[in-house]
Amino acid sequence: MKPQERIERMQNLLARGQTPEAWSDTLKSHGVHVSPRLVRSKARETGQFFQMGRLMLLTPEQVESLFDTRSAILAEGHRTGHALQ
Template identity: 40%
Template sequence: MQTVVDGAKTPEEWCAMLRQQGAHVSARTLRAKARETGQYLSLGRAMLLNPKHLAVLLQPEADVVPLEGAAMIELVTGEELAQSLGYSGANNAFRGWCSQMRITPVPGRRGFYDPKLVRARLDEAQGLVRQDMTSPTKESFVAIRRARRGKN
């Protein structure tokens, strides 16, 4: 006959087991999440979690909102870009073509390229550039800042 406490362990014991599998979670975090969701057994001050509780606690949260900027950043490696453009790899011919097209790696990330820059340069080479991108702004930076801040 199974009881509710079969397989139940303290948060510290679960953390030790998770640490062995490569997941570093503190007992304090596990306790806080258990209290927040109500997924625990307690008697006095003692807290126990059974495997069902832990499974619920480790599920991804549905209401987690991804970061605006970081979630959208995608880079491609030089090898991936070269393959997609028909080159056998990131060789001298590919690097020469990138130089000619003004496609540069992301600063500080050698060998990684921004797909948006690549798309913009390819559009530019094919004459698909929008009018607002080709004409430089005629306003000074001070005028742009004043307009942004709503000052005259």
């Protein structure tokens, strides 16, 4: 990856990435009640996050994939239950 591409990727991450706590608040404002702990654990489970030290950031696409991953698992019949328990 070229230096300019790295800079653009980092700028995008910093502009759009949010912590699990921020995503929990954002989702809650849309009527989806999930804890930061759940967001963090699903992100780790699927590998959909960026991390530096203790800081975890997720982009909108990564959060969307947390929903998609669970839906795909349910569609395949591997698990039953409520989405994002």
